Amino acid sequence: MNAEIIVVGAGIVGSACAHQFARRGLDVLVLDSQRGGATAVGMGHLVAMDDNPAELALSRYSIELWRQWAPSLDPDCAYRNCGTLWLAANREELQAAEHKRETLSAQGIACQMLDASALRQAEPMLRKGLLGALKVSGDSILYAPNAAHWLLAQGGARITRRQDQVSEVDGNRVRLADGRWLTAEAVVLAGGIHASELCPELPIRAKKGHLLITDRYPGRIQHQLVELGYAASAHANTGTSVAFNAQPRPTGQIFLGSSRQFDSLDPQVEGPVLARMLRRALDYLPELGKLNAIRSWTGFRAATPDSLPLLGEHPQQPGLWLAVGHEGLGVTTAPGSAQLLAAHLFKEPAAIDPSPYLPGRFLPVPRPTEHSA
Amino acid sequence: MNEDFDLLIIGAGPAGMAAALAAAPSGLRIGVIDDNPLPGGQIWRDGVHAHLPANARRHRAALAAAENIRLFSATRVVAIAGPQQLLLEDDERAWRAHYAKLILCTGARELLLPFPGWTLPGVTGAGGLQALIKGGVPVAGERLVIAGSGPLLLASAASAKQAGAKVLRIAEQAPPAALAAFALQLPRWPSKLLQALQLFDASYRSNSHVLAALGEERLEAVRLQQNGKLVEIPCKRLACGFGLLPNTHLGQALGCRIAGQAIAVDQWQACSLSDHYAAGECTGFGGSELALIEGAIAGHSAIGAQAKARALWPQRQHWQAFADRLGRSFALDPRLKQLAAADTLVCRCEDVSYGEIAGCSGWVDAKLHSRCGMGACQGRICGGATQFLFDWPTPTPRPPLSPARIESLLQLAEPDEAG
Amino acid sequence: MIELILDGLALRVAAGSTVAAALYLGGDGSSRTSVGDQRRAPVCGMGICQECRVSIDGQRRLACQTLCQPGMCVETHA
Incomplete structure (x- = not known):
């Protein structure tokens, strides 16, 4: 086929990009190595994160897009508007919750403080003694592998998906495993952690995470439960950290995270890290100890130094567009990321300020004179 | 809490028991881990309605008498806790077992194939029905059909009849020619010929397989393809199994090489991973006679008694030939893929x-x-x-290796963090 | 004989019986309700298929691999 756009990677970000281009009438070829990335293993928590204004702007905008799509999503995308409870275990965390409430409210995000008794009523499985929580009602969950499928399916005949491993990218062309080159008007690199193999200059580090899921125990928890210490763990730059994060799956299973480790590419489940993560979970949900776990696994987040994705044209490779580096927020921010990228490509006005995500913040634009020497 | 073993054996069926008994004279600290409530594995599964053969009772008694063998029943291997360490769980606690050497005797499970109605209550595995009966499930006076493939069908029928059930039909998918060729070879293994004659049942039909289990809330009848004809038999139970699959999960998780569907071993029953051995059905289908010999070879090898291990090679070869013959005779008809x-x-x-x-x-x-x-x-x-x-490849095992309490997994923490 | 409770009703079984046997002796043999709302009963009999998982004294366990104990409380609708 003659694709106008080639997207490398059929995870949630690549699929969202393909979906946007197809909506604008372009023929899109999506190439995926089927090695699996963060989409296949992550939690699928659509969460308004507010560690900096750009993160909040992109997540807020994206969650709104998910909400618009929600009625048309296939049932197997398992979208549920369960909301997030940010749990405060001590005075400082209560203050942090209040601060978060102010930040989110200022952006028009519906949220409210729950005091200790309201929290117990909302989530009786939580241990006693928690001081309260911030409830963010608009946060949701979904099953990302099927949501990615749904996005591709929306493109109809405009989107072709092919299993193929891209071995090289060069501006607007890609080389396949068999050595053939394919050219398009633009190539979009959305390969998550695998993008570094094709562009080693990308400032992306792998952050390994562990996850575990229980057998079905319906009705035990109602909201995505996250400790307020989560953000501190999420943004640590060294070492191994864990934070309590529990999700009520529509199946009745309880889905547990989270851990972060740097610079390991070994997918093995590491017992000591898993145990630390579970001990943290038991601190919040003591009755979890008696529930049966049925599966644990790991995944890799593609993290940039400032935790914001790279969205825009590669400054050194005209024709190559980047949609990578979403760390733990790829599922949340895929719709907004795709909108921003499409706005760049079509020179449309963007819905939010695109500048904080431009790749140029890490990849200097080469001055032509330097290279001609 | 931790425990140290010189030799740890996973599985207390014929292979595991033989391995433990072969290694016992060394005086080493031996642990046998088994997830069933009582030792014996499946073929020698014990229970309120079980009738153990004399050889099984002898092995049980010898195991109980050996002072350096500790048996942990109703205990599951939940995860690999580190180099030569396993995380174990029973119904009360979880703990780590360290070992110098390990013998995998994890046995086999039944191959269960989907057909319309197979999820109805009343439908079980063939070996499954046998196991359930031994555990006390009442079948007296019940009408039942047994279907699938392999010698387990006859064994299951024998258990059911002994428990008072009416076995209406035994449907074996293999063609008569394959079974006849197998029967002609049986005199090479006189004890098996005798067993076959004892188990032989007039309701046995070759070239026959299940098409559907019929019923609303539970099984009411079975539809069979019987030698080209369609028949329906009203019954209360259908026991259906299509042969055995080696349990390789733990071996795979440890990193032992898998060949075909089984754990690969050399002539000493050693795995590709040093200090690890495997014996019995997890190394490929063979039956209890082969499992006993392989278990003994593994037990001798693991304690360095190579001469004793070597002395058993001819017997292993004898029973391996029987197993190979059996495997060929009961090869599954590809048409079963259409069920x-x-x-x-x-x-x-x-x-x-x-x-x-x-x-x-x-x-x-x-x-x-x-x-x-x-x-x-x-x-x-x-x-x-x-x-x-x-033809999809076997899924890669992940921890926990069987469903496990979350509190058990806390024991995977670094020793100073386990608390 | 051992006395236990199955789905709220007292039941006496021979010592050494499995909980799977108790399901048949005191009920219709079924152990759980599936995702698609079908009743299911023990299948493999040897701890593999997980069809017989029931609640035993509040803990989810396998009926086929568990021996009945006096006073045990078994639930198949938990």
Whole structure:
């Protein structure tokens, strides 16, 4: 086929990009190595994160897009508007919750403080003694592998998906495993952690995470439960950290995270890290100890130094567009990321300020004179 | 809490017991871990309605008498806790076992294949029915049909009849010519010939297989393809199994090489991983006689008694030839791949139908997009079925190796953090 | 004989019986309700298929691999 756009990677970000281009009438070829990335293993928590204004702007905008799509999503995308409870275990965390409430409210995000008794009523499985929580009602969950499928399916005949491993990218062309080159008007690199193999200059580090899921125990928890210490763990730059994060799956299973480790590419489940993560979970949900776990696994987040994705044209490779580096927020921010990228490509006005995500913040634009020497 | 063993044996069936007894004279500290409530594995499964053969009783008694062998029944291996360490769980506690050497005697499970109605209460595995009867499930006076493939069908029928059931039909999928060729070879193994004659049943039909289990809330009748004819037999139970699959999960997780569907071993029953051995059905189908010999060889090898191990090689060869012959005779007819209809469930844990996975590119694709294999059996049942139906490779095991309490997994912490 | 409770009703079984046997002796043999709302009963009999998982004294366990104990409380609708 003659694709106008080639997207490398059929995870949630690549699929969202393909979906946007197809909506604008372009023929899109999506190439995926089927090695699996963060989409296949992550939690699928659509969460308004507010560690900096750009993160909040992109997540807020994206969650709104998910909400618009929600009625048309296939049932197997398992979208549920369960909301997030940010749990405060001590005075400082209560203050942090209040601060978060102010930040989110200022952006028009519906949220409210729950005091200790309201929290117990909302989530009786939580241990006693928690001081309260911030409830963010608009946060949701979904099953990302099927949501990615749904996005591709929306493109109809405009989107072709092919299993193929891209071995090289060069501006607007890609080389396949068999050595053939394919050219398009633009190539979009959305390969998550695998993008570094094709562009080693990308400032992306792998952050390994562990996850575990229980057998079905319906009705035990109602909201995505996250400790307020989560953000501190999420943004640590060294070492191994864990934070309590529990999700009520529509199946009745309880889905547990989270851990972060740097610079390991070994997918093995590491017992000591898993145990630390579970001990943290038991601190919040003591009755979890008696529930049966049925599966644990790991995944890799593609993290940039400032935790914001790279969205825009590669400054050194005209024709190559980047949609990578979403760390733990790829599922949340895929719709907004795709909108921003499409706005760049079509020179449309963007819905939010695109500048904080431009790749140029890490990849200097080469001055032509330097290279001609 | 930790425990140290010089030799740890996983599985207390014939292979595991023989391995422990062969290694016992060394005086080493030996542990035998088994997830069944009582030792014996499946063929010598004990229970309120079990009738153990004399050889099984002898092995049980010898195991109990050996002071350096500790048996842990109703105990599951939950995870690999570090180099030469396993995390174990029983119904009360979880703990780590360290070992210098390990012998895997994890046995086999039945290959269960999906066909319309196979999820109805009343339908069990063939060996499954036998195990349930031994545990006290009452079948006296019940009408039942046994179907599938392999010698287990006759053994299951014998247990059912002994418990008072009426066995209406035994449907073996293999063609008569294959069975006749097998029967002609039986005199090479006189004890098996005798066993076959004792087990022989007038309701046995070759070239016959199940088409559907019929019923609303539970099984009411079975539809069979019987030598080219369609028959329906009203019955209360259907016991259906299509042979055995080696239990390789723990071996795979440890990193032992897998050959075909079984754990690969050399002539000493040693795995590709040093200090690790395997014996019995997890190394390939063979029956209890072969399992006993292999277990003994592994036990001798593990304690350095190479001469004793070597002395058993001829016996192993004798029984291996029998196993090979058996495997060829009961090879599954590829037409059995057509038994499931589009709406027949393949994954019983998540209720995923054949139609939902038939177009998938492989196990991972099916799992990600249909939830096939995502349930509590961890793909043990549907993984075996999809391997036969679609040639999908066996799923990679992940911890926990069987469903385990979350509090048990806390024991995977670094020793100073376990608390 | 051992006395236990199955789905709220007292039941006496022979010592050494499995909980799977108790399901048949005191009920219709079924152990759980599937995702698609079908009743299911023990299948493999040897701890593999997980069809027989029931609640035993509040803990989810396998009926086929568990021996009945006096006073045990078994639930198949948990």
